[in-house]
Each structure stands twice: as C-alpha cells, then as structure tokens.
Amino acid sequence: MESLRVERLSKNFGGVQALHEVSLSVEAGERRAIxxxxxxxxxxxxxxxNGEITPTSxxxxxxxxxxxxxxxxxxVHLGVGRSCQINSLFLHISVLDNVLLALQATQPFRFQxxxxxxxxxxxxxxxxxxxxxxxxxxxxxxxxxxxSYGEQRRIEIVLSLASSPKLLLLDEPTAGLSASETSDIIDxxxxxxxxxxxxFISHNIDVIFSIAERITMLHYGQVVAEGAPEEIKANPKVKxxxxxxx
Amino acid sequence: MDFWVTIILMGLSFSxxxxxxxxxxxxxxxxxNVLNLxxxxxxxxxxxxxxSIYKWTGNFLLAILAGAAVAGIIGVGMERGFLRHLPGQLxxxxxxxxxxxxxxxxxxxxxxxxxxQMAAPPSLFARSLHIGAYSVSVYHLVVIFAGLIVAIVLWFxxxxxxxxxxxxxxxxxxxxxxxxxxxxxxVCSWVFCLGTVIAGVSGVIGLPLLGAxxxxxxxxxxxxxxVVIIGGLGSMQGxxxxxxxxxxxxxxxxxxxxxxxxxxxxxxxxxxxxxxxSGLFGKRS
Amino acid sequence: MKLPEQLLHxxxxxxxxxxxxxxxxxxxxxxxxxxxxxxxxxxxxFAIFAMGLNLILGYTGLVSMGHAAFFGTAVYxxxxxxxxxxxxxxxxxALSGTLGAVFMALLFGLFIVHLSGAYFLLITLGxxxxxxxxxxxxxxxxxxxxxxxxxxxPDLGLPLPMxxxxxxxxxxxxxxxxxxxxxxxxxxxxxxxxLVGIRENEPRMKILGYNTWWYKYVSFIIGGGFxxxxxxLYAYLIGIAYPGDIGLMASVMVLFMVILGSPGTxxxxxxxxxxxxxxxxxxxxxxxxxxxxxxxVAFVLVSMYFRGGIGxxxxxxxxxxxxxxGIPKS
Numbered sequence: 001m002e003s004l005r006v007e008r009l010s011k012n013f014g015g016v017q018a019l020h021e022v023s024l025s026v027e028a029g030e031r032r033a034i035x036x037x038x039x040x041x042x043x044x045x046x047x048x049x050n051g052e053i054t055p056t057s058x059x060x061x062x063x064x065x066x067x068x069x070x071x072x073x074x075x076v077h078l079g080v081g082r083s084c085q086i087n088s089l090f091l092h093i094s095v096l097d098n099v100l101l102a103l104q105a106t107q108p109f110r111f112q113x114x115x116x117x118x119x120x121x122x123x124x125x126x127x128x129x130x131x132x133x134x135x136x137x138x139x140x141x142x143x144x145x146x147x148s149y150g151e152q153r154r155i156e157i158v159l160s161l162a163s164s165p166k167l168l169l170l171d172e173p174t175a176g177l178s179a180s181e182t183s184d185i186i187d188x189x190x191x192x193x194x195x196x197x198x199x200f201i202s203h204n205i206d207v208i209f210s211i212a213e214r215i216t217m218l219h220y221g222q223v224v225a226e227g228a229p230e231e232i233k234a235n236p237k238v239k240x241x242x243x244x245x246x
Numbered sequence: 247m248d249f250w251v252t253i254i255l256m257g258l259s260f261s262x263x264x265x266x267x268x269x270x271x272x273x274x275x276x277x278x279n280v281l282n283l284x285x286x287x288x289x290x291x292x293x294x295x296x297x298s299i300y301k302w303t304g305n306f307l308l309a310i311l312a313g314a315a316v317a318g319i320i321g322v323g324m325e326r327g328f329l330r331h332l333p334g335q336l337x338x339x340x341x342x343x344x345x346x347x348x349x350x351x352x353x354x355x356x357x358x359x360x361x362x363q364m365a366a367p368p369s370l371f372a373r374s375l376h377i378g379a380y381s382v383s384v385y386h387l388v389v390i391f392a393g394l395i396v397a398i399v400l401w402f403x404x405x406x407x408x409x410x411x412x413x414x415x416x417x418x419x420x421x422x423x424x425x426x427x428x429x430x431x432x433v434c435s436w437v438f439c440l441g442t443v444i445a446g447v448s449g450v451i452g453l454p455l456l457g458a459x460x461x462x463x464x465x466x467x468x469x470x471x472x473v474v475i476i477g478g479l480g481s482m483q484g485x486x487x488x489x490x491x492x493x494x495x496x497x498x499x500x501x502x503x504x505x506x507x508x509x510x511x512x513x514x515x516x517x518x519x520x521x522x523x524s525g526l527f528g529k530r531s
Numbered sequence: 532m533k534l535p536e537q538l539l540h541x542x543x544x545x546x547x548x549x550x551x552x553x554x555x556x557x558x559x560x561x562x563x564x565x566x567x568x569x570x571x572x573x574x575x576x577f578a579i580f581a582m583g584l585n586l587i588l589g590y591t592g593l594v595s596m597g598h599a600a601f602f603g604t605a606v607y608x609x610x611x612x613x614x615x616x617x618x619x620x621x622x623x624x625a626l627s628g629t630l631g632a633v634f635m636a637l638l639f640g641l642f643i644v645h646l647s648g649a650y651f652l653l654i655t656l657g658x659x660x661x662x663x664x665x666x667x668x669x670x671x672x673x674x675x676x677x678x679x680x681x682x683x684x685p686d687l688g689l690p691l692p693m694x695x696x697x698x699x700x701x702x703x704x705x706x707x708x709x710x711x712x713x714x715x716x717x718x719x720x721x722x723x724x725x726l727v728g729i730r731e732n733e734p735r736m737k738i739l740g741y742n743t744w745w746y747k748y749v750s751f752i753i754g755g756g757f758x759x760x761x762x763x764l765y766a767y768l769i770g771i772a773y774p775g776d777i778g779l780m781a782s783v784m785v786l787f788m789v790i791l792g793s794p795g796t797x798x799x800x801x802x803x804x805x806x807x808x809x810x811x812x813x814x815x816x817x818x819x820x821x822x823x824x825x826x827x828v829a830f831v832l833v834s835m836y837f838r839g840g841i842g843x844x845x846x847x848x849x850x851x852x853x854x855x856x857g858i859p860k861s
Contacts, residue, residue, distance in 0.1 A: 063631070075742030084738070090731040101728045104721050105740035112724040118537040120721070128534065163740055281649050328835060336648050337594050338834040341790060344783055345830025352824035464779065468660055471653050479649060502857060508664045517640055523650065 001028040002064065003079075003167045003197040004049065009058035011044055011221075018044040019221045021058070026167070029194045033212035034201045035232075041221040042131065042201045043085060049199070050082045051075045055246045062167060077106060080141030081165030085172045085201075087156045096140040097129045098155055108220075114135075128161050130158050150181045159190065168192070170200035174207050186210045248381060253501050255386040256495070259455060261493025263289075264391030266448035267466060268473040268483040269400065270441030276417040276480025278434050279334055283343040284324065286467030287350040288317045289443045294354050297363045298464035300453070307369035310450045316447025318439050326436040330431065350392020351463045360433025362459035385454055392451065394443075402480060413437065415482050433475060469496075472511050476518050487526055538835050552801070556704055559695045569768070570812060572700045574804045575707040576764045581788045581800035582714050584759025588786075589794030591750040592730030594648060597655030600662050601632035601638070603777020605762025607633075610679040610772035621685035625763045632759025633752060638752040645744055656779060663778030673772070676826060678772040693767070703764055710757060715797060717753070726750055732797070759834040787826075791833060793842030802842045809832060 004026040011019040019041045022056045026032050034042045047053045049060055052071035059068045062078050070078075081154060090098050100117070103126050117123070131137040144152060162168050162195045170189070174182040182204065189211050190196060202208050208229070210216065217225040225235050232238055271285045292313035300309035319458055324346060332338045367385035374381045404410040412433060415423045425429045451461075456462065473492050477484025492511060499507035518525060559571055567654030585600045605628035612627060613619045641656045666673045672678055684693035691698045717723045728736045729743050734742050766772060775781060784807065814825050833840070 052734075052738070054849045066851070071737075071740050071742075073737045073740050076738070082738055084735075088732060088735045090728060090735070092731060093727065097724070101724060101736070102739050104724065105736075107721075110725060110741070111723050113720050114716050115721075116716070116720050118533075118719075121533060122535070124534045124537050159735075159739065225844055275649065281652065328831065335594065335838075336652065337574065337588075337790065337794075338838055340594070340596065340652065341787065341830045342834040345827040348823045348827030352821065352827065355766070356821070356824070468657070468779075471657060475650065475657070504668070508661060508668075512657065512661045514679055515583065516642065519646075519654070523646060 002026065003028045003030075003062070004199065006045075006049065006060040007049045007061070009045070009060065010051065010056045011041075011048060012056040017221055018205070019048070019055075022218070022221070022223055023058075024216055024223065024226065026197050026199055028166070028197055031189070031198045031213045032200070033208045033215045034209060034218060035203070035215060036218035039220075040218040042218055043171060044221075045198070045218065046082070046171050046201060050080060050169055058164040064222065076163055076165075079163075079166035080153055080169065081113050081160040081163050081167070082169040083156050083160035083171060083173055085175060087149075087152050088153055089152060091145040092143055094141050094143055095131065095147070095155060096127060098144055098160060099130055099158060100124070103127055103130075106163045126162075127149055128225065130162065134158055150177055153177055153181070156186075157185065166196060168196055168198045168200075170198065172201050174202065174204050182207065249501075251382055253497050255382055255390065256455075257494040257497030258490075259386045259389040259393075259493075260496055261489045262389050262396075263448050263452045263455070264469055264493055265393060265467070265474050265485055265489035266396065266444050266451075268470040268477070268489055269482055270444050272474050272477070272480055272482070272485045273413070274438055274441045275439050275474075277413055277420075278329075278439075279420070280329055280332075280350030281336060281339055281343070282329075282438075282441070283340060283413025283467060284350070285343075285403055285441070285445055285470060286463040286465070287328050287347040288321060288445035289449040289452070289466050290350055290354060290458075290460075290463040291320060292317045292451075293453055293456075293462060294358055294363075295446075296450030297365050297453055297458040298358075300365055300450075301363075306450075306522040309453075310447055313446040313450040314443045315446075317449070318443040321442025321445075322435055322439045325435055329438070330434070347467070355460055358458070360460060362457045364457040365453040367454035381448050389451055389455070400482060409433075409436075472515060474525070475515055478524060481525070481527040484525050484527035536541065548628060549797075553708070556707075560700055565696050568696050568700055569688050570716055570808060571740075572703045572768055573765075574801075574808050575664070575700075575703050576768060577785065577788060577804040577808060578800040579707055579764070579814045580721050580758055580761035580785050581712045581792065582710055583754035583761070584716065584785050584789045585794060585799050586717065586726075586757065587754035588789055589796070589799060590723065590730060591726045592733075593644070593747060593751065594652045595655040595751075595754075596652050596786060597659035598659070598758055598785050599777050599779075599781035600655075600659045600755070601758030601773075602762040602765070602781060602785070603659075603662060603666070604635050605629060605759040606766040606772045606776045607673060607679070609763055609766035610682055613673075613680055613683060614681045619686055621687055624685070625760075626783055628763040628766070628848050629759040632762060635757045636752040636755025640755070644747045646752050655726055656782070659777065659782045660779050664772055666675050666777055667774040673774070674792075676774055678771045678773040682770045682772070684770075685767050693838050699768070703768070706760065706764060710760065711797075713750075714757075718797065722746070722749075727795075791837075791842070793840030793846075796840075796842050796846065799840070799842050799848065802845060803840070805842065 002025050003146065006024050009019055009022045010017070022045060034045060036042050044053070045205065048055050050072060051067065055068065060065060061067065062075060062080060065078060067075055067078065086124055090101065092185060100123060107123070109120060130139060131140055136151065136154060136158070139151065144155060151178065160168060160170065174185050177185065186207055192198065198211070200211065212229055215229055216223060217232065217238055219241055224241070225232055226236050258426060267285060267289055274280055274282045295316045296313035297311040299312040300306055328342055329339065332342060371385040372382055376383050376388065385473050404414060412423060412428055416433065469492060471483060473488035476491060477488030491514065495510045495514070496507055499510050548621060557564070560568055564573060580602055583601070584595065587593050606627040608631040609624055612624045618624055643651055667675055672762055681724050684699060687693060687702070693699045693702060725736070725741055725746055728741070729746055733743050762776070765776070788803030788807050789799060791806050792799030792801070810829065811822060814822050
C-alpha cells in the first residue's frame, strides 16, 4: 500500500527550475529521509506534496488519490500532517490554544458557531494527552512566544501530529535543537505508530540514520540516489556530492 | 470634433495629475511598505499654498516651488516624526495617515475658508492653440507635456541612476538592501519626500484645472487608490497605465453620463480583481 | 470529565463588569435629558455597528475601511421602504434592511476576502465610496446630500409607542444585549477560535487543514449583518438617511471606534463607541468647526501612543481594582 506517490514532478519558479522530473513512492509505514545540499529542492518537494505550491508538471498521489490540484487544507483531511522548517506557531496565544486549534481542524465541529468550545470534552482530553506526552502540559497556559526555541519546536511537531496523519511530513524537525532535544525528537518519531508514513528532510546524520529506512537524495532538483541507508552511504555519487560536507 | 479633442485633452491632463499622485503613493508603498492615505492631503497643501503664492506674486513657477517645498517639508516631518515608528503596521498607519488628512483639510478650511479658490492658468499658457480646424487649450497641452517629461525623468531615474537602483531593489527585497549597507531609514525619508513633493507640485499644476478646494484631499486620494489597484501597488508602469485609463474614462463618462463615471471605474476595478488581483503590473504578494 | 481548563475557557470572561455596565445602561434614562438619551441610544447603535467590525477586524484580522457600506445600505433600505413605499410593518422593514446589508457582504465578500492586507483595505475603502457616490448623485432616488427624511419611529405592535425616546432607548438596549450575546457565543465557539487562528497565522491554519477563505467570508458576512442591524436602528433613531452614513467618513469613524476600544476584545465596541461619540459631543459644544481637526489629532495620538487601544487599559484597571478589594481571581 502506497501512502505517497509522486510522478515526474517538476516545479519552475519563473526561470529557476527547482525540481525536475522527480518521481518517488513511499509505502505505508515507511520512514523516508530526503537529503541533499541546500537548494536541492527538498523543501520544494515537501511543499508540492503538502499542497502549498502547485507543480509546473507531474502528479501527486496521496493514499491512492490524485491530489495534484487539491488545496493544502483539503489534503490534511486525507491524512497529511506537516511540520514547518521555520516554526510557524500562534505566538500570542497559549500552548493549549495552539494545540486545540490544531486538533479542532479535522473535527466536524470546526464550523460550529454557537456552542462553546468548552463543551467538547474529548478535544481538551486529546490536547492534554498530546501535551503531556511531550512534557508541555505544565506550560499549557503560557503564550508560545514566551517559550524557549526547543519548546516551540516541540509544539511545532505536536501540531503536525494533531490531525492523526497517515502521512507525516517533517521539514528539518531538529533544526536548531540541542543534542538532547534532537534525540528526543528521534525517540518521538521512532515511537510513532507503524501505519504512519514519515517523510522527513534532514541534514543531521544521526537523525537520518536513526530513523530512515530508505533515503532519497536530491541534487539540483533531481533524484540522484535512492535506497537503503547502507547503500546510500556507499554510493560514490553521494560521496562525491558530500565531499567537503561533513 | 473640437468637443472630442477637448475631452481627450482634459482626460489626459487629469491623467497626469493622477499619475503624479499615484506614482508617489505606489512608490511609498512599494519601497517602505507604508500605505500613505495622507497623500491626497499633500495635493491639497500644494494647491492651497500654490494658489496663495500665485495670487500674491503672480508668478506661477514660484507657486509651484512653494507648493513643492511646503509639501516636502511637511512630508518629511510626518515621516520622521510619526510614520517611521510604525513599520509594517497597516492598521496604525492607516489611522495615522487618515488623521493627518483630516488635520490638513480642516486647517485649510480654517485658514482659507470653505469656498474653493480658482486660478487662471499663467498668461503664457492661458490661450487656445489653433491646430487646423481645432482649437485646443494650451494649458492642457502643457500639463500633458509636463507629465510626459516627469514620467520620462522618473523612468530614467529609476532605471539608470544608482538611487533608482536602490529603490527598485528595495521594492523587491527590503531586508537585502539593508543587509548590503544601504542606510534604509535615510532612503525612506528621501523617497517619502520625493513622493510628497511631487504630490504638492501636482496640486499647483492642477489649480487651473480643478482649483483649490477642501474635498480635493480625499477625492484625489480615492482616484489615486483606484489607479493603484488597477495598475498594481509598487509599480511605476502600473501608475502610468492606471492613470491613463482612469483619466480617459473619467473624462468621457463625465461628458456623456456623469453618474456612470464611477461605475466604469469600479467595474474596471472588479474586472482586475477577478483576473489579476495584484494589478496590471503589480508583483504577486 | 471536564478539565479545569475547559471551565477556565468558559469563564475567561468574568461577567461581573458586564453586568455592572448593563445595570448602568438600564437605569440611564432616569438621569438623562432627552438629547443625552438620544446620544446614549446612538452609542448603543454604534456599538452594534462596531461589534460587526470587531468580528471582521479584531477577531479575524481583516482590516476593512468600508464597514459603513453595510450600515448605510440598511439605513437607505429603511428610508426607501418607509418613505417611498410607506411600509409600516417594522419587522418587514428591519428584516429587509438587514438582509440588504447581508447581501452586500455576500456579494462583495466573494471577490475581496482572499485579498491581502493593503489591497483588501483599499478595495473596502473603494466600495464604501462607490456606494456613497451612487447615493450622493442619484438625487431622484435618495435626495442626494439633502438626505432622505421622513422615517417614522417604528410601530412594534406593542402598547409602547417608539416615538417616546425612553421606550425606543430600551428597545435599542434590548437589541444591543442580544447582539452582544450572539457575538459572545460566536467568539467562544470553535468557529470563533478559528478566526483568531486566522488572524494570528493564516498560512499555518491552512496547513492545519482549515479552509480559511470560508471562515473569512462567513465572518465578513456576519459582521456585515451586525452593521445592517445597526443601520436599521439608526435610521429609525434619527429619521433621516444621509449619504454620510454609507461613505468613507462613517467607515473611518467605526474603524476608529474599534481601535480605541482595543480590537479583539468583547468590551471593545461599547468602549470605542462611548468614547468617540462622547468626544464628538463635547467638542461640538465648543467648536463644531474644528471637530475634524480634533478627530485627526486623536487619530494621530492613538496610532502613535495607544496602539492597543484604550480598552485594554480599562480591563487591566478593572483587574487591579479587583485585586485591591481582595476579590479572588476567577
């Protein structure tokens, strides 16, 4: 069962070819890493999968459905969750409110206009569960802007999980985190349910090799290598590109 | 046939006034990210100062310089003292600039009274030219010609000078030009000053066409806004194209069916909104 | 099993100050001269008007400079129906007026709600002015800048004549309370919370799965509806429709009211409306000619030095008062 298939995806930004005929497929439950130098097109690929931008050509299939023309918010309801490379949170409201917003998004009552939000017990219960799991429950009343970067990053990940996605897209989840915070994220991803597919971008070797079951490498917008971690490590092309690079 | 020529010329000279105003509005927004709703107020200042100086000295050129100077000085004052402290805050900028527009308009009423002041064009241009069978007002031609000159100068300035390059770069990427060491705040003051000076000048030039009147601040602002929506915020070509369109439409509809004038313009706005929301030449936000 | 957080959510608004204000509003007619009572009614009406804009701007984050388009449409609808067509039924006229406003919001919102900050602002400004110029020029229909007079006080079918200022005031007060409660429910609902999310970070909301356009559009329509209700009441209050009710000036006034009152708070509309209308009244008794100047100065001062509005200070002051009196935090 494929959770994601991308066929000959290309994206041209007014003269800059960010992605060229990229094809890949991710199985249900797979942990796939997307690696490559800066500007290789990794974030562009994620943006195309998630729907924030539309491709110049090619198709995107999520859980078997052609979502190429589907807007970003509709894809979430199919089962896509995404964390952003740069924290994109609701800074001036509390941690709890941030999570409630994320949880509410896929609930039928998100259009409810006359009932108080406090009537939805399971919404709050789910929020409590999510926050307790990441050790943020004590800070639930704190405005996000007052949290440390590491804590904010954790919220960013929590938000991406709120919709119980089947396909989780993580854009450099450990960017800017300390070693202990990084291993915390690694544990989180490894503890995810096996039926969730995880597609993540990372520059961190530990993160990549701890989590990835398959790795796809992009270079100048094209796939140059794909395979199991050991194959990639041994791949001469990969070595060549990473020469002088950690 | 005289009639058509007159309408076209009136339309084009109104276009010039609009272009002068909207290019300033557009530039200030594009470069500084400031929506300067006071801009019509600088037109007003220019027209009132101009009409007084003109009546006092009989010298139209002096009136232009006076209008430009006062508008520029007040403009720089407003930018440095107030606008500078509200970077990127749309709501506050809008309230502030509206506040200044009210202040300028009411002060004008206090000083000059509620009755509009007309001025005849300078005697040099106060006649009609006979081209073949048609008789055209020379002043209209002069205004149109002046407008073309200004457009060309601005184009040259924008494309060929270093300052112009800074402006174009700033419109494109504000952070970057700060990063390469341009004194952004200083350039902002200059840009704002330029915009208000041009607005003041257009106020004086507009005297023989529209006169100096209290509603001019908000009226001409509104036209400038329509021009800028149609042409695209931040674009000179947009201001040019938009002013041209609005000036002609305005003139023609006023001649044939006055109430329709507004409809036509707003219809154009709606079409643009549907087809290309960022305006004819605007950059996609 | 309810978490204390849920209860906190519900009680986030301590109702006590609102009850005090409500009581004050109820006993007001006992103390005020007819003219001041008229002003009080005007304040409540503009508070309803500002509630609509507070929803659109304060909670959803759409800076609209054309809110008077809805207000004015309702005012003129009432004027046409009562003066030109002599329709006596209040409920029919009020419904038509409100629906007229809602229709405007439905129509215009469709094309503009997706626009970003400055463009949205300019377009709403344009719409308000477009309607103004139509109303102003179409003298045959609207009386132009002479206005359309002759709107009688409504006949509610009750033994209480609305021509009596006190009864009319209470009628307006009831509608005000109703509007406030509706707004409170909206804000407290999942929909209301989503609006705040959109204001704070719209792109993230989309990534979370919200169709933000829809939320903005609905908020725009509801806000327009509030404006319409206010417009209906205003037409009946002053008995005449003026182009000024639909144009830029009115839009700017209600915008300033929302800013004064601190956008995005429940107390905002009443605070803003009270402050501005009271200020106008005081200044007009001394120097009506210079009112725009004073108003302009007020704009400059508030935008420079009271950026969050004055409402927040009042809320903080109330909290301090409670602490001083040893009232436990809710």
